[in-house]
Amino acid sequence: PFPAPPHPPPPSQSPPCEASRPRAPRTLPWPPGPGEAGPEQSEASRYGRYLLIDSQGLPYTVLVEEAGAAGERAGLRKLYCCPVCSRTFEYLSYLQRHSITHSEHKPHVCRACGKAFKRTSHLERHKYTHAGRKPHQCPICQRSFRDAGELAHHQRVHTGERPFQCEDCHMRFGERNTLQRHIRRKHRQQPPTP
Numbered sequence: 001p002f003p004a005p006p007h008p009p010p011p012s013q014s015p016p017c018e019a020s021r022p023r024a025p026r027t028l029p030w031p032p033g034p035g036e037a038g039p040e041q042s043e044a045s046r047y048g049r050y051l052l053i054d055s056q057g058l059p060y061t062v063l064v065e066e067a068g069a070a071g072e073r074a075g076l077r078k079l080y081c082c083p084v085c086s087r088t089f090e091y092l093s094y095l096q097r098h099s100i101t102h103s104e105h106k107p108h109v110c111r112a113c114g115k116a117f118k119r120t121s122h123l124e125r126h127k128y129t130h131a132g133r134k135p136h137q138c139p140i141c142q143r144s145f146r147d148a149g150e151l152a153h154h155q156r157v158h159t160g161e162r163p164f165q166c167e168d169c170h171m172r173f174g175e176r177n178t179l180q181r182h183i184r185r186k187h188r189q190q191p192p193t194p
Contacts, residue, residue: 080092080094080095081095082095082098082099082102084099084102085102100118100119101118103118105118106118108120108122108123109123110123110126110127110130112127112130113130125146125147128146128147129146133146134146136148136150136151137151138151138154138155138158140155140158141158153175156174156175157174160174161174162174164176164178164179165179166179166182166183166186166187168183168186168187169186169187
């Protein structure tokens with residue numbers, strides 16, 4: 001009932017996902033706005049339209065009010081798909097943040113040693129190595145760590161917690177790498193040596 005959009009959505013809006021494609025249509029803001037984060041943050045609210053992709057992958061447009069009502073009835077949700085691993089995200093900004101994991105681009109460089117990182121948070125954590133700063137202290141033995149994850153890992157020494165379980169024999173391990181080594185050694189058939 002509405003005119004077709006003036007141009008197709010750009011490919012950066014996420015390709016369809018066969019593995020995780022919903023049966024109900026998915027909604028995308030139309031036309032895409034700067035940042036393409038959704039109608040509440042983009043120009044899409046100014047246009048008052050959604051581009052809908054039906055279950056056969058065909059695009060059509062509806063008014064925002066109709067998309068909201070139809071979306072509630074049909075269980076519509078925004079869906080952005082990673083072209084590399086097919087993981088889906090509700091917001092394009094989440095997909096963009098995730099896509100860094102597949103990239104070799106490391107734009108954040110340490111001024112002290114030149115080591116490069118994909119994320120700012122990883123660079124910030126790395127800077128602790130130069131400063132000698134270890135702000136996370138174990139309340140039991142007072143050993144200090146650079147980040148909270150390292151402290152949580154260390155505390156398993158005191159608690160005896162073994163959160164990683166083998167699916168084959170149900171043995172439990174305190175560290176993921178120990179579980180992985182166990183699986184390689186005990187459960188994976190090794191090819192015979194000539």
